[in-house]
Amino acid sequence: MNKSRLEAFSDGLFAVVITIMVLEMDAPVGTSFTSLKPLLPIFLSYLLSFVYGAVFWVNHHHLLAATRRINASVLWANLNFLFWLSLIPFFTSWVDENHAASIPVAAYGIALFMVVASYRLLETVLFRAHNADALIVRILRPGRREKITMIAFITAAVLAFAHPYIAMTIYIIFAGVWVMPARALEKALTDKDICEIE
Amino acid sequence: MNKSRLEAFSDGLFAVVITIMVLEMDAPVGTSFTSLKPLLPIFLSYLLSFVYGAVFWVNHHHLLAATRRINASVLWANLNFLFWLSLIPFFTSWVDENHAASIPVAAYGIALFMVVASYRLLETVLFRAHNADALIVRILRPGRREKITMIAFITAAVLAFAHPYIAMTIYIIFAGVWVMPARALEKALTDKDICEIE
Amino acid sequence: MNKSRLEAFSDGLFAVVITIMVLEMDAPVGTSFTSLKPLLPIFLSYLLSFVYGAVFWVNHHHLLAATRRINASVLWANLNFLFWLSLIPFFTSWVDENHAASIPVAAYGIALFMVVASYRLLETVLFRAHNADALIVRILRPGRREKITMIAFITAAVLAFAHPYIAMTIYIIFAGVWVMPARALEKALTDKDICEIE
Amino acid sequence: MNKSRLEAFSDGLFAVVITIMVLEMDAPVGTSFTSLKPLLPIFLSYLLSFVYGAVFWVNHHHLLAATRRINASVLWANLNFLFWLSLIPFFTSWVDENHAASIPVAAYGIALFMVVASYRLLETVLFRAHNADALIVRILRPGRREKITMIAFITAAVLAFAHPYIAMTIYIIFAGVWVMPARALEKALTDKDICEIE
Numbered sequence: 198m199n200k201s202r203l204e205a206f207s208d209g210l211f212a213v214v215i216t217i218m219v220l221e222m223d224a225p226v227g228t229s230f231t232s233l234k235p236l237l238p239i240f241l242s243y244l245l246s247f248v249y250g251a252v253f254w255v256n257h258h259h260l261l262a263a264t265r266r267i268n269a270s271v272l273w274a275n276l277n278f279l280f281w282l283s284l285i286p287f288f289t290s291w292v293d294e295n296h297a298a299s300i301p302v303a304a305y306g307i308a309l310f311m312v313v314a315s316y317r318l319l320e321t322v323l324f325r326a327h328n329a330d331a332l333i334v335r336i337l338r339p340g341r342r343e344k345i346t347m348i349a350f351i352t353a354a355v356l357a358f359a360h361p362y363i364a365m366t367i368y369i370i371f372a373g374v375w376v377m378p379a380r381a382l383e384k385a386l387t388d389k390d391i392c393e394i395e
Numbered sequence: 396m397n398k399s400r401l402e403a404f405s406d407g408l409f410a411v412v413i414t415i416m417v418l419e420m421d422a423p424v425g426t427s428f429t430s431l432k433p434l435l436p437i438f439l440s441y442l443l444s445f446v447y448g449a450v451f452w453v454n455h456h457h458l459l460a461a462t463r464r465i466n467a468s469v470l471w472a473n474l475n476f477l478f479w480l481s482l483i484p485f486f487t488s489w490v491d492e493n494h495a496a497s498i499p500v501a502a503y504g505i506a507l508f509m510v511v512a513s514y515r516l517l518e519t520v521l522f523r524a525h526n527a528d529a530l531i532v533r534i535l536r537p538g539r540r541e542k543i544t545m546i547a548f549i550t551a552a553v554l555a556f557a558h559p560y561i562a563m564t565i566y567i568i569f570a571g572v573w574v575m576p577a578r579a580l581e582k583a584l585t586d587k588d589i590c591e592i593e
Numbered sequence: 594m595n596k597s598r599l600e601a602f603s604d605g606l607f608a609v610v611i612t613i614m615v616l617e618m619d620a621p622v623g624t625s626f627t628s629l630k631p632l633l634p635i636f637l638s639y640l641l642s643f644v645y646g647a648v649f650w651v652n653h654h655h656l657l658a659a660t661r662r663i664n665a666s667v668l669w670a671n672l673n674f675l676f677w678l679s680l681i682p683f684f685t686s687w688v689d690e691n692h693a694a695s696i697p698v699a700a701y702g703i704a705l706f707m708v709v710a711s712y713r714l715l716e717t718v719l720f721r722a723h724n725a726d727a728l729i730v731r732i733l734r735p736g737r738r739e740k741i742t743m744i745a746f747i748t749a750a751v752l753a754f755a756h757p758y759i760a761m762t763i764y765i766i767f768a769g770v771w772v773m774p775a776r777a778l779e780k781a782l783t784d785k786d787i788c789e790i791e
Numbered sequence: 792m793n794k795s796r797l798e799a800f801s802d803g804l805f806a807v808v809i810t811i812m813v814l815e816m817d818a819p820v821g822t823s824f825t826s827l828k829p830l831l832p833i834f835l836s837y838l839l840s841f842v843y844g845a846v847f848w849v850n851h852h853h854l855l856a857a858t859r860r861i862n863a864s865v866l867w868a869n870l871n872f873l874f875w876l877s878l879i880p881f882f883t884s885w886v887d888e889n890h891a892a893s894i895p896v897a898a899y900g901i902a903l904f905m906v907v908a909s910y911r912l913l914e915t916v917l918f919r920a921h922n923a924d925a926l927i928v929r930i931l932r933p934g935r936r937e938k939i940t941m942i943a944f945i946t947a948a949v950l951a952f953a954h955p956y957i958a959m960t961i962y963i964i965f966a967g968v969w970v971m972p973a974r975a976l977e978k979a980l981t982d983k984d985i986c987e988i989e
Contacts, residue, residue, distance in 0.1 A: 199460075201399075202402050202456055205402065205406045205601075206409060206456075208799045208803050209406050209407050209409070209410030209605075210413065212605075212803030212804045213410055213807065217418060219808075219811060219880070219881065220814070224885040225885065228895055229894055230898075233898075247874055247877075251867075251874075254800065254866075255870075258796055258800075259863070261796075262793075269453060269457070269575055272453050273449075273453065273574070276449040276453075280442075280445055283414060283445075284417075290421075291423065294422050295426045298426035304431075377863055397658075400654055400658075403601055404608060404654075407609075408612060410608075411609065412615075466779065467651060470654060471647075471651065474643075474650075474651075478643055493624045496624035498624050595856075598856075599852075601798065601799055602852075605802050605803050609807065613813060613814060665853070665972055669849065672845045672848075676838075679813050683818060686817075696822050696823055697822055700827075
């Protein structure tokens with residue numbers, strides 16, 4: 198029972214989720230630059246969806262690169278994570294089509310919260326499948342970043358009712374926080390990489 | 396002739412089948428939580444499709460993890476299974492759009508029956524490709540779960556004409572029965588996993 | 594330069610091409626079995642597309658299983674083959690929506706001819722990348738099946754102007770001819786399989 | 792941290808991007824060859840998108856075949872490249888639906904420029920991840936083809952305002968320039984291939 202198929206299936210789902218929004222971008226009527234303007238919200242929507250999809254793909258990639266053992270619980274925790282991730286394009290476009298109205302922005306925050314929470318659950322289930330001295334357990338134990346992000350997203354969802362644009366700013370900032378995977382993990386994997394290949 | 400490509404192709408099909416219904420979830424008009432309400436049936440439809448897709452992916456994953464040999468018959472038995480699986484989103488949305496009317500619910504049961512029957516056929520063809528002492532043959536021989544599920548789905552399809560909601564309950568219960576792959580298989584694979592990696 | 598990525602990319606394209614037509618099957622309005630009737634042509638269309646996609650996937654799988662070396666020409670011959678294959682769902686649905694009218698049926702035959710011709714070209718390019726004593730060259734040299742099929746499809750395309758249903762019958766018969774990959778190849782791969790794994 | 796998953800995820804995105812435009816090709820109303828005529832622009836659009844997608848896939852394939860080490864920066868440079876590539880079908884169909892009007896043709900040139908620029912960035916990031924004596928660094932260092940292509944695309948985008956058809960001709964010529972991956976890379980990979988497998 199190796200992890201290659203878990204990765205391949207996740208990659209298939211990531212690829213579909215990330216590109217769903219291109220399917221909605223039809224060529225505009227008209228040939229001036231102005232005719233591109235009504236497409237701007239859907240383009241920004243695609244960009245934000247792509248960035249969140251990419252952010253979680255990179256983190257997922259590093260997490261599984263450090264994984265040595267999987268079981269049926271890991272498969273299900275991963276499927277749970279992918280389910281919540283697949284809802285992001287839907288909520289992103291709801292926000293954009295309504296010019297960041299309060300309730301869509303709040304709903305977006307809750308959806309992002311569920312993605313991070315299910316990612317945290319996947320980490321927990323992966324830890325349990327390993328011994329205490331495995332690479333993944335030694336390095337990733339605290340999971341502090343996930344907790345801070347979850348609190349930030351819930352706070353932003355509440356804030357959205359008063360100031361939707363502040364909530365949106367929080368979502369964008371925390372996408373930035375996740376751009377680089379856990380530094381300790383990156384370092385450990387790169388060192389190992391040197392040992393194994395060179 | 397190894398199995399990696401059989402798995403990769405199946406994963407591609409699983410990924411498309413599982414996410415087809417997200418494509419149908421367009422952002423609602425309106426910014427209140429009420430405006431999400433008309434999307435509820437399509438959301439539940441997506442959830443149920445995702446769960447059935449996930450359930451069969453996890454079982455398919457374990458089945459092929461125990462596989463050592465494939466041939467052209469295995470490829471075709473797998474394609475036959477994927478064909479029936481690809482019809483599930485269609486029948487799920489027919490049920491949901493008609494508030495669980497009798498005939499769509501019965502048709503859904505028949506479709507689920509075909510998925511399980513074609514999965515059973517795939518197991519049979521895989522057994523024939525192995526020797527009698529192969530891991531997969533020793534552990535999976537009885538295939539009792541498939542038979543019980545097939546009888547349950549046919550019974551539910553008939554029941555649907557009188558009580559569609561009882562039929563739906565049976566479908567949901569049997570999704571639960573398949574959440575964990577065959578226990579003996581999980582155990583055998585995990586033991587092997589320990590030997591090979593640690 | 595190994596072949597795993599050539600296979601993975603082809604599998605992604607096969608998966609999308611095969612499932613494109615499910616996307617067009619929307620749940621019918623109405624809850625009787627009669628309301629499924631207008632969907633019958635699109636269902637048959639999906640079935641035929643799935644079968645042709647599956648037939649070429651199985652043959653492509655065996656061909657590449659016997660491949661030991663690839664180069665840029667192989668990549669391009671493979672892309673050319675996938676391009677023609679991706680047009681099949683379009684021509685299938687044109688036939689079905691017009692109840693097998695002469696010109697759509699003839700166009701379908703030409704499209705199938707191009708798929709087989711590009712598959713033949715892929716075989717030729719693969720042979721050239723190998724030495725004369727390589728498994729793939731020793732076993733597949735004649736390529737007689739491809740020639741007969743190409744002549745049959747062109748004949749059927751001409752026949753379609755007089756008797757479209759005879760042409761359709763020829764298309765279905767030749768799908769059957771390709772269901773099993775070249776027998777010599779299957780045998781050689783299975784023998785090798787035994788040596789390598791057991 | 793190996794590269795197989797980077798390749799698999801890229802292949803999934805390539806497959807979706809390349810086939811997006813088939814989804815837009817609906818079977819025409821009518822059964823004469825004339826009824827195919829209104830589909831000609833969308834068919835040419837699909838062909839051009841397919842060719843550009845294929846061209847970059849082949850080059851990406853060779854680039855990663857020569858890669859030995861990856862890190863998080865490589866993952867992000869690759870995602871950036873895939874983002875720009877995913878916009879090509881959109882700009883291609885804008886050009887075709889407006890019979891090569893000036894502004895869509897210019898926008899198309901800018902989009903192609905971004906694809907090549909992000910591909911160049913991916914090469915640069917890959918070089919930095921390797922030692923100076925790695926295969927990929929020794930062979931690909933100059934990157935002259937990328938620079939010439941970028942200048943050509945920007946020139947064509949400006950030219951488009953006066954002569955859109957000359958600009959289109961430049962785009963098609965430079966697709967041809969990229970059909971074969973860097974010759975030195977092809978040669979090096981093929982030699983290595985001989986050593987490793989035969």
